[in-house]
Amino acid sequence: MDTSNVVYPSSEDDRERNLAAKAYAEFEGKNYSNAVTCLLRLAQFRQLDPRVMHNNAVASYYNGGLKKTDDFLKGMRSVETQLEKCAADTDDEVLDVERAVIVYNQALVQYHTRQYRKALSKLESLFKVIEPLVEERLGRRICFLLIEIYLRLYQNESASKMIAYVEKTVTGAKSGEKDAEGFLPDPSSFHQKTHMENLPLLYQYKARLSLALRSMKACKRDLKLLMDSTGGGNQFPLPLYLKAQLEFVRQNYRKSTRLLNSAPRSPAVLPSGESLLSIYFNNLGCIHASMKKHNLAAYYFRQSLVENDRALASFAPMSRAARLTGRPLTCLGLNRRYELLYNLGSQLLHCGDPVEAFDCLLEAVQVFHTNSRLWLRLAECCIRAIQKDENVTIGSRADGYKSKVIQSIIGSGLHQKVIVASYSQDKSTSAHGHGAAMPTLSLEFANICLRNAWQLLPRERDGAAESAEQGGAANGASEVYPSVHSIPPIKFSEVPSLKCSILACSAFISLCLGDYVMALEYGTQLLARANLSGLENLLGHLYVAEALINLGRLQDALQHLSMEIASNFNLSSTDDKASSSGPASGKPASDPKKEEVVCLLPGCTMTWNAGSAKAILFINLAVAYTMRKEYDKARKALQQASSSVRGQDLPPQGVLLAVFLELQAGNVSSVLHLLKRNQTGMAGRSGDRGNKKKR
Structure with a gap:
């Protein structure tokens, strides 16, 4: 969440400037309640100032532990309305920067609620006017969030261009500056210490992009730089998980499993809003699915679902009236139930259990209803279930034996008759009390x-x-x-x-x-x-x-x-x-x-x-x-x-x-x-x- 300092004209009296400076200092010191108090006192002098309204909304949001997202978005809409009124009366560049902060904050909330395309639309509009923001923290954050969303939406070409822009502009590197290992600019060329802090994030994005492009050599190089920038060791889970994913893509499944087992697995939810145990079991399920061990993969996906539910249970349930309130911002997108259900359903279909697979996939289709492959899997469950029922019922008898050719034998001696199995029965099931559109195994x-x-x-x-x-x-x-x-x-x-x-x-x-x-x-x-x-x-x-x-x-x-x-x-x-x-x-x-x-x-x-x-x-x-x-x-x-x-x-x-x-x-x-x-x-x-x- 960006909290740029409020800039006031020189005509303000000393009292207002002191309140603004004190509010900013308290916020930077993470004394959010004191910052809110100062901003409320400042609002008595500048009730309609959109910058004061914005900073008050941000400070109040932090003071509540980033859990009252509904109230924060409502405050952002009020600030946006006030900005439009002020823009009609004056041509203040500060207002343009403030509007950019509001749009960024809205996009950040949409990102954490996994509304990636809406967030992308807002951020791309900001990137068109990023020149006055590029030297500020806001400019860097816009660029990094754009890269993250491009990677999540698998827009690899756009992500590659944005990474190149960040290397050239945001981190202060000169075009074409590389060493034997790739891009590694001299720390002395950075304008601020924060530039050095951006390197691990940049190497992470480059490694993820290389994985998406299946560029194994480049990914290995970027992972080495990422490990060096984070100090190495096994205390950081992300580099190890990326290395495990690299070995998974290279089909080195045993090595990928060893890397996952060596990574830390805390049962608590990370501050970034992820359940490491759920991710760990999901990754093991993917590995065993690729090894054609479908029953074992289904077991791990079930374990991942259990850990996902356990992570959700650690937070208070959110109400329908305020569905974004009660959970920290970074944990709003914690629930991965539907992706895990898709994974579990596909493995159960491999295991010959179409009924349970259908239930899993049908629940997943509520969220991923535009996924063509998911609808195909549902149809396959229906086909497999109908055939499985036929294999059970055809040729069965109550006296202990089964045959897929002979249904039964009646009579005895010269009057004995053989009843052969029939394969021409009507497979239609919609007439049994269900319509064709009813989600059933028909x-x-x-x-x-x-x-x-x-x-x-x-x-x-x-x-x-x-x-x-x-x-x-x-x-x-x-x-x-x-x-x-x-x-x-x-x-x-x-x-x-x-x-x-x-x-x-x-x-x-x-x-x-x-x-x-x-x-x-x-x-x-x-x-x-x-x-x-x-x-x-x-x-x-x-x-x-x-x-x-x-x-x-x-x-x-x-x-x-x-x-x-x-x-x-x-x-x-x-x-x-x-x-x-x-x-x-x-x-x-x-x-x-x-x-x-x-x-x-x-x-x-x-x-x-x-x-x-x-x-x-x-x-x-x-x-x-x-x-x-x-x-x-x-x-x-x-x-x-x-x-x-x-x-x-x-x-x-x-x-x-x-x-x-x-x-x-x-x-x-x-x-x-x-x-x-x-x-x-x-x-x-x-x-x-x-x-x-x-x-």
């Missing part, structure tokens, strides 16, 4: 989430522009979509991949809901996009083919289920993208080097690899041939599906199709053999040829 709500995700993505950077951006983003320093307050931020280079995931999920949900026209449209749009991964290309063909089959266009469907598509399928480039993996699984991207069990079809659990993906395509091809009554071609396609998944069983749909084809050929013994392999309850009773299958 495919209808997932459809709404996907439309929100699509609408929140930028429209003007499509086609060739997106492809060019993808090529230029190899170093991770691509531009961030500026209009979205994101967690993590969405880069322009990630937009094409997100669009592919949204289209694939939309096609899948449309098929489940029986809207085959929209499924065909989404699938066609997906296949028309450039730089599709192998998985997205396969899903696009599968979804389009299924939609065409349901629309009665079998010949067109066969073109999307050709042998050429299966032979050209490649899974190696599917997981290095910013989007999720297959919408059929509803799971975010995973390590391509690590096999993972993924449900590709309802009731189907197969090890996800290129062979199982080809098997799905061949099964669909066999279905298309069966509908055309080309049974020989259907059998050959099923044989190719079996050869693609050597050592594994076909999914239930493939088994049921094989049963149907064998029945068409009259091979009852083969049918019984297939059913025995998928139903232990038939052992010892399957020799009777009178067994029948009910479809």
